[in-house]
Structures are given as C-alpha cells and as structure tokens.
Amino acid sequence: MQEEWMLVPDGALVLLLDGVNVQLLRNRGSDVGPDLEAVRNDTLRQCGTRADRGDTPSRVREVVDALDPLFAGGMPLILVAPPDSLGALTSELPLAARRHVIAEIVKNLAHCPPHELAERLHRAAA
Numbered sequence: 001m002q003e004e005w006m007l008v009p010d011g012a013l014v015l016l017l018d019g020v021n022v023q024l025l026r027n028r029g030s031d032v033g034p035d036l037e038a039v040r041n042d043t044l045r046q047c048g049t050r051a052d053r054g055d056t057p058s059r060v061r062e063v064v065d066a067l068d069p070l071f072a073g074g075m076p077l078i079l080v081a082p083p084d085s086l087g088a089l090t091s092e093l094p095l096a097a098r099r100h101v102i103a104e105i106v107k108n109l110a111h112c113p114p115h116e117l118a119e120r121l122h123r124a125a126a
Contacts, residue, residue, distance in 0.1 A: 006103060006124040008034040012076040014121065015067070017085045021110040022063050024070075025117070034122055036114040041066060060088045064097075071097035078121065080105040 008014070014025040014036060024044055029035030044066040071077070071093075077100045081089055086106055090098070105124060109117055 006121055007031040008078065008118070008121050009076045009102070012078060012102070013039070013070060014078045014080060014117070015063075015089075016110045016117070017060075017063065017079075017081040017089055018108050018110040019082075019085065023110060024067065025114055026075075027118075029118070032122070034118040036118045038114065039070070041070075057088065057092070060085075060092050064089070064092045064094070068094070068097075071100070074100055076100055076102045078103045078105065080107065080109050080117075080121075082106070082108040 008027045008029075009031055010027055010029065012027045014027070016023040016025070022044060024039040024041060025036040026039050027034045028037050044063065077097065079086060079089060079101060083106055085108075086104060090101075090104070093101070103121075103124070105121070109120060112120065
C-alpha cells in the first residue's frame with residue numbers, strides 16, 4: 001500500500017484556532033518539505049489573547065477580519081481547529097477566502113510548535 005502525503009504548497013497559510021489561541025503560519029519550504037514560520041499580525045495577536053471569550057461568534061469574526069487582507073492575496077489556506085472552532089471559522093469566512101481553502105484539519109493542534117505542526121500536516125492523508 002502506498003503512503004499518501006498531504007502537500008503544503010509553498011506560501012500556503014495555515015490558520016490554527018482553538019478556544020484560547022489563534023496562530024497564523026506560512027509555509028516557506030517546499031510542497032513536500034514544509035517549513036512553517038509565524039506570520040506577524042498585531043491585530044490577530046490581540047484576538048488570540050482574549051481567552052475569556054472562547055470561540056464566540058464575535059471573536060471568530062475578529063479573527064477573520066484581521067486576516068482579510070491576507071485572504072485577498074489568494075494564497076492557499078489550510079484551516080486547523082477542533083470541530084466547534086472549525087465550524088464557526090468556516091461559517092465566517094468570506095466566499096473569496098473559502099475558495100482558497102485546500103484542507104480542513106479537525107484537530108486541536110494550536111499547542112504544536114511550527115516544526116511539529118509541519119510534520120503533522122505533511123503526514124496527514126491527502
């Protein structure tokens with residue numbers, strides 16, 4: 001049986017969201033050898049420090065609004081979140097951004113350092 005690998009395109013954005021944390025990473029490696037690095041976004045960082053709000057619709061909307069300029073660039077987008085967070089996130093994403101979603105990973109991986117997350121994404125079934 002041949003092993004399947006998920007390709008993470010160069011430049012792809014990876015958005016991680018859970019009830020407390022939000023993180024945006026960009027692949028600076030190759031499709032088959034992802035190298036994720038944090039994307040600096042002060043507005044997004046403020047959304048991630050509002051732990052008392054959890055995944056309320058207003059918090060998810062703030063996250064989407066903070067990322068809207070990046071979504072407009074048309075980069076491939078990978079969403080990583082537990083089920084409730086992922087559902088809230090996908091319902092708030094504008095149609096233009098949804099067109100660029102290449103994968104949805106239903107797991108809470110917000111605690112993973114970028115190098116571990118890159119390996120987990122790469123090993124996720126395509």
